[in-house]
Amino acid sequence: MGANRFTTGTVTVLLLAGTPAIAAPAAEPAAASGVLVFTPDFFAGSRPNDALDMIRRLPGFAIVDADAEVRGYAEAAGNILFDGKPPSTKAESLEDLLRRIPAAAVARIELIRGGAPGIAMGGRDVVANVVRATTASRHAAITAGAVAANDHVLRPVVTLEASRQSGARRIEGAIGITTEIDEDAGRGTTRTIDAAGVVTRQQPRRKWETVQTVAGRGAWDTPLAGGTLSTNASVSRARKREDVDTGAEAVRERETLTEGEAGAQYRHPIGADSRIEALVIRRIGRLRFDSTATEGSDSEHFTQRSDTAESIARLSLRRERGTLAIDAAIEGAINSADGSAALFANGAPVPVPGSNSRVEEQRVEASLGATWRPFARLTVEPALRLERSGLRQRGDAVLDRRFTYWKPRLALTRALGGGDQIRLAVQRDVGQLDFNDFVASASLDRGEINAGAVDLRPPRSWTVTATYEHRFAGDGAIVLRAAHERISDVVDHVVRHDQGVPFDAIGNIGRGSRDTLTAETTLPLTPLGMAGARIVSNVTLTRSRVDDPVTGARRWISGDKPVTGTISLIHDLPGGAISWGADMRMAELKREYRLDEIRTKARGFRFDAHVEYRPGPAWRLRLEAVNLTGLSFAETRRKYAGARSLAAPDKTETRRTATTPTVLFTVRRAFGG
Template sequence: MQLGTTSLATKAAGADDGWAKPVRLGRRFGALAVGVAYAGLLMSAAPSAFAQVAGQASSAPIELPSGALGFPAGFFADASPSTALDMVRRVPGFTMIDTDPDVRGLSGATGNVLVDGQMPPVKSVSLSNYLQRIPAGTIERIDLIRGSAPGIDMQGQPVVVNIIRRGGAYSTLAVQSFIKAYPDGDAGPMLRVEASRRSDSLSLEAAVSARNERMQPDSGEGAYSVRTLSGAAVEDGRFATDYWTREVEASLAAEISAGDQVFRLNGAFASIKNDRNETYDIERSPAGAARDRNVIDSETNGGELSAAWEAPVIRGWSPEFLVVSTYERDAESAAQMGRKPVEFSREVSVASETVGRGTATYEAQGGFKLELTAEGAFNSLDVASERTSGGAPVALPAANVLVEETRGEAGVLGSWSSGAGLDLELSGRFETSTISLSGDVQQEKSLSFFKPRLMAAWEVASGLQLRLRLEREVGQLDFEDFAASSDASEGLVSAGNPDLEPELANVVELALERRFWERGALVLTYRHDEVEQVVDLIPVDGKFDAPGNIGDGTRDELRLSLTVPLDRFGISGGLLRFNGAQRWSSVIDPVTGQERRISGERPFEGDFLLSRDVPAWKSSFVLEGDLPYSERSFRLRQIQSLDQGGWWKVYWDYQPRPDMVIRFQLENFTSRERTRTREIYAAARSLTDIGVVERRSAAFDPFFLIRVRKTF
């Protein structure tokens, strides 16, 4: 398979080139030096230029009567934002939770960003993508709401931001294009066009984009080895993976105002094709040199239609109705070839959902609010899987399954805002569903749960707030876990488990928020979960793994969000931001009976940003990075660990004129390395010691990006 302009076969053929490694190292160290120098320049360059803008502070946050903080458009002006997404990411102490298209229904799937007091009428479209459709110039201010505010549905979140667009008539058109230049000569282009038009009675927003680029998290090359537990070499060689994606997306939204009624319509479509090619060049093994390959092709096509109606106020009640329908078809084919008989797998899944939600809100005197909700949904997932080895079919448990669910939920919420810094919210939701399986599995189950929640926010003093959340959470079943699946990249086959039950958790969450220096914020959050029916991996038939319930466990998380304006340190326009989460978990391993971490839990992850806005230069300079993380999963005959290095980038946004922003970006200048380690046992982990340890690494070289955004 030819991927991009350079095939992996060509790369592998050149693996022994004596110059390849020194050149690669030179690129990496050179890029790292550029990144370090950029960070120093960002903090120290041209003090006189920065002095010119001293005292020209942007608009300060506004203390609103509701207790919320309002950030006017001028607050973000020095950073020259292009879209609502750019502005939301600059709200101090706020971390955006994106929409989760895999969550069925609307509760919990909508993120923590509102637009004009309403949740975006989208589900399969990511919140990030939706916010890119809103030009920064059309925004009047962004409110940060902690606890509650009149007329605001918090969507079950303790903190949300509300984007308030300015009134009046306007129209915008923006074109954004970038190209990524990779070290081997390949290029990854992208083009996006956004348009909006707004009047007193009608607003339209549209966006269309296309891209053809590498998926950075999985591309790269590095060492491959298999060792015994004593360290003796079994195999040595090189591993390389190339992963390209081609994507087309289009969306259209309309809002129609007719007197005191508002209608919202939304449509979206996406088509994504991925090509992944993995090559193992074995240089030394008991059988001599060899080559193994995995070729994986996948395609996703889907769309969404939604309609919302905000009805007139009826005797103090404000009713709203929303209907969303989604469709997605995923197809993946994989072939593994080399020393073993050729293995082929294919999986096709078709998922659809139609969900309707009605809400009625009553705002009473004295800060009281009552909200009634009702939601109904029909979901289906049709999965067909097959696998062959050497041309012979391999029997997979629950390979072909049709899953259908009818679900209903009703809830009541009462909240009270004292007006003196104390907000309380008490809610309860009752959910019932019937799930039926047909095909290789004939089964039907009914589930019912009550989900209470208590939230409290107390403004102890100006800029100091305490928050408490007590909640009974009910996890959603992933319908794909009911059917068998194969992962050619990981060399794993998972059986389906129609007996899977949802995970339950009693949650206690405490948060302390401290605001300082107008633009600074510190938020410290601790969360403890008492988990019932932990969903992890269980052995099936002594040879497969499958998602399953492994008993009760605990999860703990400590999160820190820190935003520090650097003006007080003599660096005008400077900003430092850090988000980090430390996690602990505990459950009993179903294979060994010993206590361990829950599979997939990351002990630590975080991100870092250091920026400096220089209005005199019409520029912003940014150093940004995702910190390294690791995770482990525990299977019947192996323990798999993934260690992923940090992903760092530096960029310069230059605005030569008000309607144009040019970005020059060096990405991944530390050459992020991704290492997978598998401790493989000859039999169940409870019966034998580790047989061999397989380790493969892939380091992705730095690359350069130029992005131009032009508005008309």
């Protein structure tokens, strides 16, 4: 096997023939392979502790976690691979998986753009592949600290991690407790204005919400019968406490979510140019939710119970011959949710449609795809998936439905030289339903009741995407992406009648569209005299349209945000012992269109900052200040006496909250090598 080596700055480039670890330089030869390889030298100046630190410093790349709204394991997987394969877990975030890999255990990180030999892209045009070293090693780390906020709130953060590797055998585990303080917690006011503009009610409001999670996770990789077996297991329990006090009314919410998962993935080569892969995943979850609202002598109580399960089995085959790679797979999944809800007013039961529901979905999908390089600078990726599924609903509603979906995809990647690329793709996707929508829900704080969904169908969309990527100065990148979606059976708010009484529910409202424009940039500031500094940004503009089922008017899809994004300044000081950064999260706005209400939520700019001190390879001290300026939240509810199509709003309620800054301090100590 021949190899040609290039070096551009600290990015080492390899052009290898016929191996999964193909790489390319950041200069002209990268145009042919579309793969950039970042060796540990590239990250040495920042003294990374783990693979997450390294991934965050990849120019022009942002982590995209698994997408719960996409059907199928392969298409919903995130954009990080581990030793050339996706993780055999859906419960853990990519950040958690990366955090468990010590930086010393990373041999290189490959940024794969438009496909590479031996790599299944899972429908994404760019993925990062973390390649771990196979040398014998032992690693352990403990992270301890606390998150603090006003009102004398102090909560612990503790994580224990350990791993051991010997050749291709690897075992790792982690256990920890974390605490999150909701970003809209704080103090403010609630004001109600009638149709004539007169203030009819004004009162103070305090909201406090925390989530404490205890989790344990483990993974084991070992050679087996000529192949490689990877297994994982995890269990977690998250407890959420939310309290709202307006003086006149007090709302108390308690939620416990317990989840468990076990998965296994087996890879076996077939000859020199093929491999077969099998995957199984089993997930279970249990949700317990209780809410009580008290105002004077009146009280309301709402409870919700839900048990969910998901089983996935997948078998795939990949065959490579020269410039052509063929992928074939068959996947089966069984999803179920058994939920119940109950509402009481002053102790008396209040009937809500959809209070009892069991939903089961069975799905089989076959897929065939290819990666073809007819020319050195051109990659063509056609694919076709066929899905047959059935959805069974029991409880307050009885319904059986069967669906057949064709999901084609065609992607083209054209290298322009100098590391630049143009990527084009057109594909049809089918969304994954949220089974919680089939069960009644309530928000006593807002006085809203939601009926369970009936005859809910997955949304389907045709999406056309165009991407231009420009790389410069070794570690600079600009990625521009434009996408247009044509959506059938948009999932939004609809009206459900029960014995002549209208209720708000989730349902399908017809055809819609969504346009997005995304800019991802990494701008090194070394040319301006700030060595080790860079500006990283990721900003998305969105516009969506759909016909309102109540008024018939054209409007936004509920929940879509016109602008989202983050702009960060990160500076690794010379020597790597100290780094600091500041982040600005852009202001956001979204609307929700209900039967008798239009709700607008606006969140102001959020500013975060951090400083990290690494006195030695084994130590890291990090101080992080979140929401430094105490961002503002405003929620406006335009309420109607009946359906929005009948009259103008008769009152408007506005909630304004000045949120609280939080501080997180952690100390990390690593062991082994």
